[in-house]
Amino acid sequence: MDNDAILYEMYNDTYNDNYTYDEDVTLENVVFKPNSTCFKEVSCVALLVVNVLILLLGLSGNGIVIWIAGFKMKKTINTTWYLSLAISDFIFCACLPFNITHMATSNWIFGLFMCKFTSFAMFLNMFSSIFLLVIISADRCVSVMCPVWAQNHRTIQKASLVVTLAWVVSIALSIPSVVFRDVVSHLGKSVCFNNYTSHQYSHEMIAVSRLVGGFIIPFFIIFICYSIIILRLRTNNMTKSSKPFKVMTALIVTFFICWLPYHVFVLLELNHQNYDSEVIRLGFKVSTTVATANSFLNPILYIFMGNDFKRSFKNSVFSKMENALGEEGRTMSRYLSRSSSVDGRASTHI
Template structure:
């Protein structure tokens, strides 16, 4: 998989020329090109590269089709609720990412970037936009569930689609802001007859470390802590109120969170390892490529989880895929509403006795 597309490489790529090759800020980025023969792709001659290419195509097809279904169901076939607002936004994020995968697939197959400087800067932003928007929405949903359990009466009176839409918009704006470094540091260069789209961090001191660490903190550590706290509170509250059966509707959300962290944790680990240039090796390069594919796979897992995490899984072959996806998305909303109604009734009886 073309690492330059995902923002891994800093002024170098995974070919056999010098690892520390740097492009000068005031040059034309084409040193000693006069006698270099045109670049020829060797990806299709390598089993590992062809395997990653096939995986990317599968992710593209499954992700595009699956997220279109989720967008259609949650956006046009279901009543608009707070829950469908969350899932619709997640599906849009994954769909946009999958829609840009053909640029990566083409670049990977050709071993070259042919789409110009604008797309070189814009396309990698989509990866990080997907990463940040997804994790921010997962955090928002976790907080929403926690508030609904801890303060059911308040949640029943104040959880509205309009407010959920505003929160989604704020999450997207924050994700866009954190994805912007790709616009600043991405650039097109040329070496040994090969045009590359790469990171160019040498313009600002320590910029590579700052970007990598900030993405790790904002895109993984802080959200992970918030989500763990929220779900711990939810589990304790459900056990306290003897409502362990009500934990079933949280399995969809729990699966989404688990899938996100399983897909993205290896990515962050290898990006941090990459900061130490001395650790650069064939193992690190292969690990980065595999982790990139794993991170991409998160974009099509959500629709799959909607299907297989719904109620009556054993009857899935007797119902349509569309019905299963709709059932999975409304499952949490129905049980949450029942929980809120029950809690409100209990609070009402308590106030009458007092």
Template structure:
């Protein structure tokens, strides 16, 4: 996952040894070095290639299956709107993953300047759209539990589609810096796609910190607050004995946290690269980026296995299991909203 492996390798070395000059200046004249790939001789590199190929295969076909079922086989609901959008985000990510795999194998960028800017932007679009959608789903659960009457009357597919559109627009805006700062240049005899932050002071730090805050810290604080309040609200409610409405969402949030945390940690460490070991940062960024990519294939797996009891439904089809995983939440939330509305109605009658 070279697109998400940070800027240490492509910025720090150049700025230190070339005094901040644009790396593409090496294209002029004959290259001093002849590029030879060493990836296939490196155990870590080979392992990451195998992992990313598996992520591509599982994520591409798994998310395509989710899109097919939630988009064409299931009745359109608020819940299927959330999960369909999340699957589309992961599908796009996986569809462009081969570009990164080719770069890892060749240790060189061969797809030109436009794709150098376009492909990394799509990968960051996946990161932001995924976390924004998880926040939306968490807030949706919060509103359904805390304000059931309002949710019963206003929780519509049209509103859900509008909110999803806003989330995608915000994710696109947060992905723009990747397109702005990405450039193609030559280094050590090879063509590379790198982040050129040398023309804008503190731009590297601003981009890294903003991604960490907007794409990780703030969303998780919102998610944690929403779920904490929901748990407190429902701790004495019969619904707490039925964990179906929260199993899928909890698993999705946990998977996102585990997959993306190492990447963000090493990106922050990279800002002070002079005090950290070069090899540790390089390895950490590559492993962290691959873990982040794994999140895109985990989502459809969770849809399948987090529905009704897997052992009890082992003989049922994969399609049925996936449909149950997404439909269970809608049915249970609807029942809860109906009960809450009835209780509120009776209470108002007594008053």
């Protein structure tokens, strides 16, 4: 892909977080190339509709989770985890109207601050979500391996502190979006994009660090935690006690499926000259939309992954949500009590 093609794709791709602006190419070469609106392409219209649905479902679904877990339920360690996840998803969904408008008009009208903030919110959501999933997986692993210790030391205060640290790290890792995001205008057209021209290899370093720190390493830790959990449950013949991990497993699988395509296209874009520019352009649009969908799927999983779904389906949405979120805490308490008694019996034999 030559420089003209790269810049053309950058202007034509309103949802792309990765194409860089080549200062050797003048804006006059490309300013008339992008389509004036999204409505001339069927694929763009379809993605626009999907993003609007994600916006509506994400705000309403996560709003319900925040209301139930934050105000209607007793505060527990489990509600602390899921409340934080819901807040992260809600913030990201609240920024979608800006990106949807950008997609529809092919023109960024919201200024430099919102250009930086919307990109920052996307990666803050990505990092905070995966870090929270790692924390919950580690918490489950410790509860299985050391049930007595976990029952005595797992507190809401410690959970809140860990969540706060996860948010601080997520904010720090999302700062590059604020540093490199930029807006360029010419003849009435504005584009929000990543400007990596001031630092050599910054594009590659940021892309790889997001892949490794926000995807590969977290999932490696999660894989180890779940392997330990499964082996422990099978060893103790406590397969019925795996119910607390059902919602968590669904959240992890959903995050993996939603974010994997995005990271794949990030790597492909680093070597864009070896691939069809149209494939990369469309791939980024679709993969970014799929990643965005993760924000509205989480509250749906909370509602429909409960053990008593058939019975709770007859109840209100609020009752189903509370049942799904509260069920895990109740089952975990029963599991810890049962594990403690098993450990106690084992110690008497010794």
